[in-house]
Amino acid sequence: MKFRKITKPSNLNIVFIAIPLLGILILRFLNFDGLYGQDSYEYLRYTKAIQSYLLGGEHPGTFFWPILYPCIAAFFGFIFGSATFGLQFLSSISLSIGCIYILKTIQLLYPKQQYPFLYVLVFGLFCPFFFKMGLIVMSDVTAAMWIAICFYYFFKSHKQQTSLVPVFLFATCALITRYASLMITFPVICYALYLAIQRKAIKQVIYAILLSGLVFIPFLVLQWNALFEATSNYFLKLWSPSYFFKSSYTTQDGFQSYPFPNGLYVLYVIFHPGFIFIGVPLLFVALKNYKKQIEFPQKILGICIALYLIFLAGIPFQNPRILGLIFSLVLVFLYPYFSILLKIHWIKKYALPFAGLAFALQLLFWMRTFSPIYKRTLLEKEIVSMVAPYQGKTLYSFDVDLSLQGRGMHFNYKNLYLERYTDFNTKDLVLFYPEKFEVQWKDKNPIKNWNYIKEHYQLKTLKEDVSGWKLYEIITKKEN
Numbered sequence: 001m002k003f004r005k006i007t008k009p010s011n012l013n014i015v016f017i018a019i020p021l022l023g024i025l026i027l028r029f030l031n032f033d034g035l036y037g038q039d040s041y042e043y044l045r046y047t048k049a050i051q052s053y054l055l056g057g058e059h060p061g062t063f064f065w066p067i068l069y070p071c072i073a074a075f076f077g078f079i080f081g082s083a084t085f086g087l088q089f090l091s092s093i094s095l096s097i098g099c100i101y102i103l104k105t106i107q108l109l110y111p112k113q114q115y116p117f118l119y120v121l122v123f124g125l126f127c128p129f130f131f132k133m134g135l136i137v138m139s140d141v142t143a144a145m146w147i148a149i150c151f152y153y154f155f156k157s158h159k160q161q162t163s164l165v166p167v168f169l170f171a172t173c174a175l176i177t178r179y180a181s182l183m184i185t186f187p188v189i190c191y192a193l194y195l196a197i198q199r200k201a202i203k204q205v206i207y208a209i210l211l212s213g214l215v216f217i218p219f220l221v222l223q224w225n226a227l228f229e230a231t232s233n234y235f236l237k238l239w240s241p242s243y244f245f246k247s248s249y250t251t252q253d254g255f256q257s258y259p260f261p262n263g264l265y266v267l268y269v270i271f272h273p274g275f276i277f278i279g280v281p282l283l284f285v286a287l288k289n290y291k292k293q294i295e296f297p298q299k300i301l302g303i304c305i306a307l308y309l310i311f312l313a314g315i316p317f318q319n320p321r322i323l324g325l326i327f328s329l330v331l332v333f334l335y336p337y338f339s340i341l342l343k344i345h346w347i348k349k350y351a352l353p354f355a356g357l358a359f360a361l362q363l364l365f366w367m368r369t370f371s372p373i374y375k376r377t378l379l380e381k382e383i384v385s386m387v388a389p390y391q392g393k394t395l396y397s398f399d400v401d402l403s404l405q406g407r408g409m410h411f412n413y414k415n416l417y418l419e420r421y422t423d424f425n426t427k428d429l430v431l432f433y434p435e436k437f438e439v440q441w442k443d444k445n446p447i448k449n450w451n452y453i454k455e456h457y458q459l460k461t462l463k464e465d466v467s468g469w470k471l472y473e474i475i476t477k478k479e480n
Contacts, residue, residue, distance in 0.1 A: 012117055016099045016125060020092040020134045027135060027374075034088035036376045038399070040137035041406035043070055047083045050074040050222070062225055068176040069139035071218050087137040095134025098145035099124045102328050105152045106335050108159065109297050113339040115351060122358045124331050128366035129274045129320045136373060140321045143181050146174035148328040154188050155297060157195065164201060167192045168208035172215045183311045184326055187303050239314040249316040254440040258318050266309040269323040269330055273365050276334070278358075285337040301333040320369075379467055383431070384409060386463045387471055390429055396421065396453075397431040398446045400469070416449040424457055430472040 024034070035041060047070040049060030054074065063070070069090065077086030103120045110116070125131065133141035150173075153166035171189055174181035196205050238251065247265075248257035258265065271279040308326050342348050380403040387395070387409060395401070395411035405413065414421065416432070434450055441447045453459070459472040 012103065013096075013100055015121070016103075017093070017096040019125060020095045020131070021089075023131070023135055024088055024092050030374075031381070032135075032374055032377050033084055034091065034135060034137040035084060035403070035406060036136065036373050036380065038402045040087075041402040043073070043087055043137055043139065044084060044406050045402075046070045047073045047077060047087060051077055051083060060222060062223055065139065066176045066179055067219055067222050068173060068215070069142050071222075072142075084137070088135070091136060091138065091141050092134050094142040094145040095125070095130065098141065098148045098328055101145070101148040101152045102331055105148070105155060105332050108152065108155055109332070110336060110339065113335070114342055114348075115339075115355075116335070118351070118355050119335060119338055120331065122355055122362060123276050123278070124328075126359060126362040126366065127275055127327065128362060128369045129324055130327055131362075131366055132370050132373065133321065133324050135370070138321065139177050140324050143174050143178035144325050144328055146170050146177055147181055147184055147325060150174060150185055151188065151301075151329060151332070154192060154300075157192070158296070161199070164192045164196050164204050165208045165211065168205075169211045169215065172212040176215060176219050178325060180308075180311070180322065181325055184304050184308045184329070187300065187307065191300065236315070238316055239311075241314055243316050244313045246316070251316050253317075254437075254444050255442060256316075256318070256440065262313040262315070262318065265318050266313045266323065268320065269309070269327055270334075272320075273361075274320060274369050275323070275327060276330070277361060277365070278338075279334065281341070282334045282337045285340050286334070289337065289340060298333060298336070301329050305329055305333060379465070379469075380404075380407070382465055382467075383469055386465055386469070387411075387429075387431060390462070390471070394425065394428045395431060396424070396428065396449070398437070399433075400431065416446045418445070420445060420452075421449055422452065424453065424474050424477075426474055426476055428474045429462075430459065430474065431469065432472070433467075433469045435468060 027034075035044060042064075046060060046063050046067070049057075050067075050070055051074045052058070053060050070087075073083065073087040073090045075086070076089050077083035080086055080089065099120055102124050103116055106113075106116045106120065130141070130144075133144075147170075150167055150170035153162070153164075153170065156162050157164050157167060167188065171181075171185040174185055193205070196202070243249070244263035245261050247259065247261045248255070250256075269275050270283065276282075305326055312322060342351060347354065380400060383400055384404060384407045387404065391410045393411060394414060395404075396414045396416055397404070398416040401413050401415055404411065411429075430450075430453060432446075432450055434447070437446050437450075453474070455478075457477055458475045460475050461470055462473050463471040
């Protein structure tokens with residue numbers, strides 16, 4: 001009875017919202033603010049630029065990625081008084097809302113099945129990669145939220161003849177958050193148009209165009225000079241079926257080598273423990289009960305999942321974050337087979353203990369996948385402390401320069417990746433970790449610039465971090 005009270009619809013939203021918020025508050029107490037790597041600092045920079053623009057400052061300029069995530073984060077930043085927390089809060093609430101709509105979709109499609117709340121709680125909210133995405137400053141989980149909402153309203157309209165307007169609206173929101181989401185929502189958009197024509201719902205199409213146009217307004221205002229930036233994406237231009245079978249390649253990000261070829265890697269979203277560790281058993285159940293895949297929900301979900309995974313397999317790039325965009329659909333797709341497992345007597349009898357064990361495993365997997373991110377954030381803060389006394393000088397660096405800027409360090413920054421440098425001045429600083437980059441960036445600008453500096457200039461080590469990063473000062477040019 002107590003469990004039934006907890007899982008009443010009026011209480012489910014509170015559970016899904018409270019847990020991620022509690023997570024980011026605990027992590028902030030542990031000195032983690034959601035910023036790590038390079039992309040998150042670029043989101044922070046642009047969010048602050050949007051806030052400044054709204055307060056009467058200069059135009060923030062163009063942005064490489066879609067702008068809905070930093071736009072909404074700028075609004076939350078005003079509310080909380082911190083752009084950083086605004087970004088992290090948006091990721092957190094996106095995870096919560098996304099899980100709520102995954103549950104709503106499952107309840108809509110399979111109203112008579114058992115334990116949908118436990119399924120979404122354990123394998124959705126506490127999915128290691130998904131939960132991680134809700135704690136960091138990155139737009140992926142927000143795009144996944146829009147996709148989950150879009151599909152909920154699509155299935156609701158298909159089943160109950162409700163308005164199709166939300167389908168187009170939230171597909172647009174997903175697109176303006178992550179361009180790649182179009183590869184997921186495109187079949188649904190086409191089918192929704194078909195339904196609109198079939199129902200003669202021309203007004204709905206007009207309303208959808210108008211509302212989607214409103215969503216596009218910030219994009220048009222902020223990106224007017226780069227409206228087609230997405231089509232110039234470096235990795236998109238490299239798309240090729242040949243990458244389905246490759247596990248190593250050299251791109252503008254240097255040399256990358258992975259354990260599995262792309263064609264197998266994209267299936268991580270179904271069988272990797274970082275996503276859903278019972279995915280393989282569920283696939284066996286799916287093969288045994290293949291007739292369920294003939295049902296409409298499984299057809300449309302299968303098409304959308306397959307289209308996106310084929311798209312990703314042809315790109316020379318591997319990152320679980322981009323697989324996360326499709327994860328809400330994978331959860332809905334696999335749920336019927338999960339419900340079949342629950343009909344096995346001994347599994348049904350011990351459903352709650354099994355859920356507890358699954359939760360514990362998910363938590364362990366999350367700790368493993370989150371640990372490198374947490375350590376990276378602490379490292380960036382240590383490097384900030386290391387270089388802080390030397391502000392005001394010219395600093396040559398790579399990989400951590402955006403984090404230094406994002407955390408308020410004032411230098412004349414020179415990125416060792418962007419161009420080749422042959423003229424350095426005495427007293428200039430170099431922040432580098434050659435051992436970290438010598439394989440990935442062999443014969444690329446970062447290593448070429450570093451080798452040139454070592455060969456032609458005398459260096460003095462000013463500071464050294466325990467991780468291996470060193471801050472050098474250029475003393476003088478070596479004589480030939």
